[in-house]
Amino acid sequence: MEVLIHTACRSSGLTRKAAEYYVEQQLVRPALLENGYRDFSEGDVERLKKIGTLRKLGLSVQEIRAVLDGEGALLEVSRRRELAMEGERSRQELIRRLAADQDWAWVDAQLETLERKQTILERLQAVFPGYYGQYISLHFGRYLNEPIVSEEQREAFAAVTGFLDSASFDLPQELREYLDEMTRQFDGAFVADVQANLEEAVKDPAAYWQEHQQTFEQYLLLKQSEAYQRSPACRLTAYIRRFNSASGYNDVFIPAMKRLSNSYRAYHDALERADRVLREQCPNYG
Amino acid sequence: MEVLIHTACRSSGLTRKAAEYYVEQQLVRPALLENGYRDFSEGDVERLKKIGTLRKLGLSVQEIRAVLDGEGALLEVSRRRELAMEGERSRQELIRRLAADQDWAWVDAQLETLERKQTILERLQAVFPGYYGQYISLHFGRYLNEPIVSEEQREAFAAVTGFLDSASFDLPQELREYLDEMTRQFDGAFVADVQANLEEAVKDPAAYWQEHQQTFEQYLLLKQSEAYQRSPACRLTAYIRRFNSASGYNDVFIPAMKRLSNSYRAYHDALERADRVLREQCPNYG
């Protein structure tokens, strides 16, 4: 029995025009009968249902296309939207402020800072895939809320975006999957936690070392084990290390970030001090 | 000296096409020179700047029109967007869940609930103005996360939207301003606070009464003072009381909410019990 468009729409919950549009966009490809009528298979109707759900969730037809023929796509969509919503939240806050005190100049300045931040975070997410990219952009996002006041900062911003536009972090498939697996639980709360921990460590590295000495030593021991040497974790670390030194991440991106953002410079300097302390306390650390 | 479009754009930060569009939409009305060229006054350029800012904040041209010729409009925009973002957040959460466990049917059910909730909240905000509307919709929003399973609930939903579509809460200008003033600090955190307080009171009204007896008694005393009787607060309370009994709020809306949402019924029953207890403890309460 043929399933014509009316029936297909009733069982998928779409309108006729919507279904026709998805057919035109080749999201579904119903069979064509001799008289020109479309015949929707059961699979077609299932696809229409999913399309409807994804549209209600706010995905574009392009995004739906990607989701329907690849699992991982939904994750990338989710990351992009998370970033967009972050921007929306900031803008909403600015609207409230503007309504309260009518300070147009201040709002303009904030908007400019916000736009720079979003530019950098978008590119970071484009370079670093999956949850790892999300982690990276949450990490740097914290230091991108300052206005640009000097020429040096303007130049640093150009250097940052220049680097990010040309960088490519192409993990081999196997490591990409491993990384996705490892970072699956990197949501906002988790990252905030890591960040807090890191800040504590950086602030008073000696005390942190005292408290977590055991954990550290176990970790270093693990790193020297043969099992670790053969593990994907080890290959991933090696890949990232190579990327950092070969791509310009260490020599171009990080220095530019330090020039762009005072708070990032402060953080990074503290990190380096902490690193030196750890090396002193723990000779086989590096 | 005339200011032609190129100059006006440079000093407002817009593109020529954007500025032309705003002129076409009558957001600015530059003078027309004999040769057909547009001449932008200083005021026009100021308006263009503001338009640019508001567009970057995400307002539509319609909304900008309202903001440019009435102060309060920005507040209404802010409320609408707050509601929309609330929906966005929920949808984002659903995307994450879908990516994690692929449970399409569950997501569909959540989307349906979400849509009903948004429908009701939108109308609530349309009926009740300003921060007061925001408070009301935050209050009821908490009880609108349940799926519809029975016919009675379906009917109750229709009754709720029917009521909200026809209700009108037109405060006299003077009371409207007073209400806006009073509720200016009703943000999310404040409402959560009030809600928590209320829940505590409702759970164990006797204990709550013990603890806050003084405050209550002062409040009741105040209400009997002559100053209060002449205050806008008193007139506002009277207006709301009249609205509640005359519009169908008490007789249609609240009963329908109780049929629609189990959690609201539970809350409301507890509230009534608490009310009875208070009346017993405190004879001149009602």
Place this chain on the structure above:
DNA sequence: TTGCTCCTCACGTCACGTGAGGTGGC
């Protein structure tokens, strides 16, 4: 033949961007 479904255009939406083609000013 009558109603109902199906089909394919065509036009509108929103805030512009991207030209094209023509005129004014120096």
Place this chain on the structure above:
DNA sequence: TTGCTCCTCACGTCACGTGAGGTGGC
């Protein structure tokens, strides 16, 4: 006259909604 600015169409965008006009099936 040359180059630059100004003007006003016209068309495209995204995911459909709203018809219009014509055909197929019972």
